[in-house]
Amino acid sequence: MNTIAGPAMPFARTLRYSIGSLLGAIFVVGGRCIPRVLTGRATVIERETVRQTLGFLSGTAGSSALTTFIYGLAAAYGVIGNTASPEVFMSMVLPQLGGAFLQFVIPFAIGNLVVLKGVVGMTSDIASMRVSQEVDALEAVGLHPAEMVFAPRALALIITAPALAVLGVYSACLGAWLVSWISVGAEFTEFIAAYASSITSGALLLTVAKLAITAMAMSIISGYFGFLGAKAEQGFVGKITTSAVATAVFSSIIVNLLLSLLTAAFKNG
Amino acid sequence: MSSIPLSVNGISIGGAPITFDLRQGEILAVLGDNGAGKSLLLAHLTGHLRTPKDAVRLSKRELGVVFQHHGLIRNLTVFENVALPFLVHALDLDGGLEQQVRLRLGLVGCADLAQEKVHGLSEGDKRCVALARALSGGTRLLIADEPAASLSPAKKTIVEQLLVCLVQTGVLDGIVLATQDLDFAQRIATHVLLLHDSGHMLAKSEDAAQDEFFKSFTGRVA
Numbered sequence: 108m109n110t111i112a113g114p115a116m117p118f119a120r121t122l123r124y125s126i127g128s129l130l131g132a133i134f135v136v137g138g139r140c141i142p143r144v145l146t147g148r149a150t151v152i153e154r155e156t157v158r159q160t161l162g163f164l165s166g167t168a169g170s171s172a173l174t175t176f177i178y179g180l181a182a183a184y185g186v187i188g189n190t191a192s193p194e195v196f197m198s199m200v201l202p203q204l205g206g207a208f209l210q211f212v213i214p215f216a217i218g219n220l221v222v223l224k225g226v227v228g229m230t231s232d233i234a235s236m237r238v239s240q241e242v243d244a245l246e247a248v249g250l251h252p253a254e255m256v257f258a259p260r261a262l263a264l265i266i267t268a269p270a271l272a273v274l275g276v277y278s279a280c281l282g283a284w285l286v287s288w289i290s291v292g293a294e295f296t297e298f299i300a301a302y303a304s305s306i307t308s309g310a311l312l313l314t315v316a317k318l319a320i321t322a323m324a325m326s327i328i329s330g331y332f333g334f335l336g337a338k339a340e341q342g343f344v345g346k347i348t349t350s351a352v353a354t355a356v357f358s359s360i361i362v363n364l365l366l367s368l369l370t371a372a373f374k375n376g
Numbered sequence: 377m378s379s380i381p382l383s384v385n386g387i388s389i390g391g392a393p394i395t396f397d398l399r400q401g402e403i404l405a406v407l408g409d410n411g412a413g414k415s416l417l418l419a420h421l422t423g424h425l426r427t428p429k430d431a432v433r434l435s436k437r438e439l440g441v442v443f444q445h446h447g448l449i450r451n452l453t454v455f456e457n458v459a460l461p462f463l464v465h466a467l468d469l470d471g472g473l474e475q476q477v478r479l480r481l482g483l484v485g486c487a488d489l490a491q492e493k494v495h496g497l498s499e500g501d502k503r504c505v506a507l508a509r510a511l512s513g514g515t516r517l518l519i520a521d522e523p524a525a526s527l528s529p530a531k532k533t534i535v536e537q538l539l540v541c542l543v544q545t546g547v548l549d550g551i552v553l554a555t556q557d558l559d560f561a562q563r564i565a566t567h568v569l570l571l572h573d574s575g576h577m578l579a580k581s582e583d584a585a586q587d588e589f590f591k592s593f594t595g596r597v598a
Contacts, residue, residue, distance in 0.1 A: 122424075150463065151452075151456070151460065151463055151464075155451065158451070236450070238445070239445050239446075239447060239450070240443040240444065240445040240446070240447035241447050241448070241449050241450065243419075243422075243424055243441075243443055243447055244441070244443055244447030244448070244449065244506075244509075245449070246423075246424060247422060247424075247439070247440075247441040247443075247447075248460050248461045248464050248509075248513065249461070249464045249465060250460075250464050
């Protein structure tokens, strides 16, 4: 062993994360996940994606159903109270209710859940994995952390949010029916037929797409803050998560607004 | 002439450059106070931090790393963590994956922990499992940050004997380890690198023991 002089150098991480690399990881992992799972060739990344998806779905299904059920209760109560008669409600208002829920209430309610549970969970997971050097360990064994840590969680969010929207439409319907049954004696089958009449496949597809895009935007925000947030310092996981949630709340409003404007422009023109 | 598994040329730690060649069969212990730059140097060697071209040269790409905070993947079991390097590199395993993983867990005294979740392990066991993972995937050069920290005396002896045996038998080409444990370093290292604000010292273990600079350090931390 010997020593000689050498140049000084700055300390910069070799592996860089950018919004482009995070998006790329979502498409790469998403693209190979379904064929590999279906053909029984799932690697550790695909297994993690399935595990995260099932975990997020089971963790949010109950709260999504309950939240949208309460939205349905409250909305129906408000509408019935402001409608001239039960007949007017059943014949004129109710046929519009399902579509209105689908377009305006469900994306908002599910979007909030995705922001709160998804962004908080994902950002804190990634940031704490940085602290515990799990991210470094993945790099060392040759796995890209964006593919192993970020993409499975992002895909879980992107797959789950639209599924929760479908669940939300029907649990809001149950809530609305309960109030209608108590207030105006609406029959269940009659109510469902009227409620579902404005839920078109096109409207359902739009809501599902809107939530998938919102979930992708929220994932990118989580990944960006998780991987690129402040340097490791005491309490930094909480600090990064708070910043990510604040950005995600603001961004979800902007994304929703832009998508609504786009949808309206598409319908009108 | 012996081969050189690792060559370091001018990595700057604390403003002073570090240059050395780690030859086949050598174990280098990096010593220094808290914050002296031991983990920083190791992060350069593992490629986690950027280095100028040719500042770190590895003769082979098979590098195993034990991290200061062990870095075991929390969602995976002990078995899955140790199997990860094999799975990632899709290595053709003699005797199958399970046997290879159990062999490594047995070497570090954790054979009975294979199906345990990582979060349920003690700190010492986590460190041993991290070492088992670092030895998976055809590792030829081991970079270990505090490999003996949090270990019981019995486990520490197992790890010491294992590391020396792996290098002496040629399973590993060499080891670079960072430690605060002087006794551990003196027992297994062929060379020591002492990081210090006033300059770094690199010497053979037996020579370092006689060096005034090294003795002043050991006297301070003892």
